[in-house]
């Protein structure tokens with residue numbers, strides 16, 4: 372009830388939730404009480420959480436922040452949210468995001484932009500929460516959800532976590548089932564938690580993760596008790612500092628917080644090792660070929676017939692065209708155009724195939740680095756939260772914000788953003804830990820040492 376009251380008070384300004392499921396939340400909370408009274412409380416029993424509106428929820432509208440899905444009520448529940456329900460989570464509602472998770476600011480949502488609860492010192496102009504999981508990050512930071520789910524294709528958990536001063540982890544590709552999550556770029560999409568602390572992320576991920584035969588890319592490995600890794604000694608761990616994680620124009624204070632993070636880990640007994648990931652500089656360019664290519668294919672299903680709002684027309688072709696013209700926003704259309712272009716015959720080899728080859732080189736960089744170190748430490752993003760409305764006129768400037776997060780996505784390795792401090796304007800900054808495949812435990816141990 373307290374959370375719902377807070378949602379009611381703050382959401383009109385923040386716009387973090389697209390749909391609030393107050394009644395359902397109260398029913399689930401009452402059930403959680405009963406379960407607890409029977410002594411059968413699960414991992415998340417009674418925890419009031421928010422769900423990114425990209426996870427299908429049975430009987431609850433799921434929009435992907437797109438006009439084309441504005442009336443879609445799924446008849447099924449995503450595996451990730453079903454597992455959270457099984458463990459007793461209480462869902463407060465569905466959170467806002469960039470349309471189909473395409474963006475870094477939450478400004479491309481058909482349901483309006485989300486505000487970051489933080490402000491620059493002495494300046495009340497609204498800031499973005501980051502994206503695409505901006506609604507989830509804003510809700511957690513504003514204390515109108517205890518924790519939230521996100522998805523991360525190229526940084527959508529880590530970057531908003533950094534902008535909002537909270538923790539978030541993109542697990543290894545294959546750790547969480549993608550079944551029932553609206554697809555953006557299938558070879559990159561991963562679900563993960565956003566929460567106030569590293570420990571809360573560990574608790575949530577335990578519930579969200581696990582093999583699912585319904586997702587052919589889900590990996591059949593045991594889900595460890597991530598929470599046990601929180602607070603574990605990091606003494607003797609080798610931490611790689613990749614020289615390439617510096618962006619032109621990156622504020623000096625991000626570099627300073629990075630050095631501070633290095634100092635903290637050294638104090639905790641880690642050995643700091645300089646490493647090089649030479650193909651990092653191709654990360655963004657290849658990501659913005661692979662992700663649009665896969666999105667153009669995944670979004671073909673929204674044609675007004677199989678899925679999506681229909682705009683009637685005289686012919687079937689016109690019906691497709693009008694439905695898609697009316698249903699998708701500009702950024703989604705831009706990605707579909709790029710994606711169909713790079714997949715078209717004649718260009719496929721030059722763009723898509725080449726990008727896939729470079730992707731292998733990016734992965735090889737990480738594999739080689741992990742032969743020498745246990746994890747990498749980098750900044751999460753090249754800036755703090757920027758102003759609402761900024762960077763919208765030039766898509767490439769917006770894409771540059773993903774420069775430090777896309778390499779781990781391309782390689783499928785886990786990445787976590789940990790809030791470490793504030794910049795001189797009083798805005799939160801995060802550092803990113805990148806780990807070996809399926810070694811999220813090392814990230815939880817290191818993350819709690821940095822917190």
Ligand code: GLN
Nearest residue numbers: 472473474524525526527
């Ligand atoms: N900002 C990146 C993009 O626009 C990543 C988004 C995401 O991870 N879903 O594609």
